Amino acid sequence: MTRAELPILPKEAGSYQFIDQDGVVIYVGKAINLRSRVNSYFSKSAEDKAKLIVLKAIRLEYIVTKNEVEALILESNLIKRYKPHYNVLLKDDKHYPFLKLTKEKYPILIFTRRVLKDGASYYGPYPNTSALRKVQDLIASIFPLRQNSGVPMQKRKKACLRFHMGRCLAPCVDNTSPEEYAKIVEQVKAFLEGRIEDSLQNLEQEMKLAASRQNFELAKVFRDRANALKRLTGYDSDMARASGEDLDFLGLSKAGNYAMVQLFQMRKGRVVGRDKRFLSNASNASNAEILEPYLIDYYKQASYVPPLILFPESNLDLDFWQKFFDSRSKRKVELRIPKRGDKLDLLAMANRNAHTGLESELAMLERRGEAPGVKELQELAKLKNPPWRIEGYDISNLMGTHTVASIVVFDGGRSKKSQYRKMRITGLDKPDDFYSMHQVIYRRFSGSLHDKMPVPDLLLIDGGKGQLSSAKRALNELNIEIPLLGLAKKQETIITEGKEEIIVPESHPALRLLINIRDEAHRIAVGYNRKRRGMAMTRSILEDIPGVGKKRRDALLAYFSSIDEIKKASLDEIAAIAGVGKVAAIAVKEFFAS
Structure with a gap:
């Protein structure tokens, strides 16, 4: 499988599954960002296991979740169901990590890779130690189970820091009874067995009991544990329903x-x-x-x-x-x-x-070049022919200055950057999008571009009815008939030549195509406007340098892209520019030095 064969992945949390040629799920994973995580399998620095998975897989499926917790739960569910080769069967189960709840008066939850017939409770196998540690840390943050004092438990002279933080009952210093500790053990078992609802019910019962005895401080402890359990396990999320329903x-x-x-x-x-x-x-x-x-x-x-x-x-x-x-x-x-x-x-x-x-x-x-938006657009706008070649137009200015226009070309739904064009709008001293749109359409189909560029199947105008009318008027003056559509940003409304407004969901293939073209035209126009403003600012500064006339300014602007570059250049570098010379170079350096 190659990167090009991947589906278009969202930047959301979820679970992904690599599938081989027999339709078998060979690996299940999770990610906070599906696109980033899956793409990492195809990088040069990918681990050997990742490269092997990609080599065996022919396609990838994914499921989007609300958050990482849901993704983790879903990953676990899918691994249990499919038992993918690279998740579980790459090694024998006895080498996989398990959680072990020891069998003793005050049990402790520990990590192990060996399952023994010793009466202890084992939970797993987990796909890796990282997943196991996350579960272990989660339990430690919610349930006050002991975390040290050995197996079997050894008595201590004083309680550890976890006791003072309220995260351990401290049986090692006889701070709790076996009955009280057993309740915590049952809650941990219920959690590890997936019976989260049982764990919550136990905590809520303890909270109510403490409150009935007016021990509100203890009731608050149980309430906080219950809330933490809901939050950290995603119990109330879509992926983890504890009702046991099919x-x-x-x-x-x-x-x-x-x-x-x-x-x-x-x-x-x-x-x-x-x-x-x-x-x-x-x-x-x-x-x-x-x-x-x-x-x-x-x-x-x-x-x-x-x-x-x-x-x-x-x-x-x-x-x-x-x-x-x-x-x-x-x-x-x-x-x-x-x-x-x-x-x-x-x-x-x-x-x-x-x-x-x-x-x-x-x-x-x-x-793949099938361009679903092209056919959909033909039907939606009732066009005579499929709009295979579309030109998009946009105008950009700042307070009416340096007004420019962009022309972008899309062929079969794909951009043709080599055919993009940019224009400076002339004869304008104030903002006027209608005048500017008329000029760019008229010049496109009456000047040299008309001979150099193929006639498009459709023109897309960024704007409303006014911009569309201006473009249509320019075509009429030239006796040219080309279908036109406008795209107004308000509700992404499509406007036809007959002033009809078409509103469809943004997921509609035709609208997706038009938005892509409009946004690309806008990007090119704004970028060109910024460049023109920057050049004008640079030119105005150079006009203040004594001894540097128009030809020398043009030479400097052709060689350097900004004022900062001119400031950093050495005297010899400036003097070496054709048409500048050493005397003018000295004037430039002295001007910026002062």
């Missing part, structure tokens, strides 16, 4: 003629897998019409249908689908379109991933 939930996203459906599988309260489909011919389809072929295709093959399936908002015939799912599962299956609560949060997650996945697929089409 369900599927679906997300949907549409963009013009394309759509994406994603289905997430939740088993025992944990997201363990995902399926997705990229669909075309969806421009006039309802949500139900997009979901129905997917549901049939997926569930006719599914070996297991959960008791609950959540759908995004649609006009699905739930009575029909109720019969379909009941017959497939041989039992009652609940179908639901959530309106509120945590189930709605799950749908939001699925829709978010569907939207990100659709954008990635569209970007891949553009990368």
Whole structure:
């Protein structure tokens, strides 16, 4: 697999999966920034294991999460499900790290690579020691389990610093009873076994009990531990539901003629897998019409249908689908379109991933030169021919000075930087975008550029109806017919020659294409305006140097790109410039020295 074969990855947290030619997941990872992390596998400095994974893989899948905690939980779930070769089976399990809760009066949680039949409780294997240490540190920050005093525990003369910080019950100095300590051990076990809800319930019960005895200081301790557990484990997030439910939930996203459906599988309260489909011919389809072929295709093959399936908002015939799912599962299956609560949060997650996945697929089409935006734009704007070659125009000035225009060219959805052009607007002493747009269009199609550059299929004007009218007037004066569109920044509104306003979602391929062209034209125009202002400022300073006339100023400006460069240059370097000479060079050095 090469970097060019990667999907367009978002800069968000999530889990990624490398898949080989047999469709087998060979590695599962997590990242705070998916794009940065996955790209690191293809760098020259990548580790040998990363290079081997890339060599074996032929494609990559990813799931976006809210944050790193969700990504960590999802990574763990997927590793348990797929048991990827490079996550678990690269070494024998006995060499993998485990957490061990010792069997003694006051147990301690320790790191080990050996699982023995000694009556202790073992948790793992973890994919690496880093993941294990994170869990160990998390437990130490929430549960006041002892962290030292040996195995078995040795008595001490005085308590350690953790006791004074409120993070240990200090059994080593007889500060707690075996019964009180056992409660903490049970909470740790529940946490390590994934029963986070049990851990929370125990903490909340202890909090209420302490409060009923008016021991509010102790109640506050239990409250803080419960809050820390929720925050640090992502218990209240989409990825970690402790209710133990089995369900599927679906997300949907549409963009013009394309759509994406994603289905997430939740088993025992944990997201363990995902399926997705990229669909075309969806421009006039309802949500139900997009979901129905997917549901049939997926569930006719599914070996297991959960008791609950959540759908995004649609006009699905739930009575029909109720019969379909009941017959497939041989039992009652609940179908639901959530309106509120945590189930709605799950749908939001699925829709978010569907939207990100659709954008990635569209970007891949553009990368391959299939230009979905071109066909979509033809249909959206009712153009006679596909706008394969598009020229974008923008105007830039500062308080009416140094007004310039840019022309950018996109061919099949891709920029053609070698064909970009820039113009200085003449005959203008105040800001006037309409005049400037008329001039640049007129000069483009009446001067030398008309002979040098091919005639475009469409002109995109950055601005509203006024700028569009000015451009159209210039074409009319030249008796040239080329379709025109304007793009106003307000709500990214597309404006046609007939002054019709078209508003579509920003994910629409046609609008994506127009925004890319408009932004590129704006970037070029603003950059050229800044350069012109800088040159004018430099020229005005040089005019104050005695003995340096227009020709010598032009020579200096042609050689140096800024005043700072002239200041730093040596006398001999300035004198060596053709047309300057030593006398003028001395004048330049003396001027800046003073």
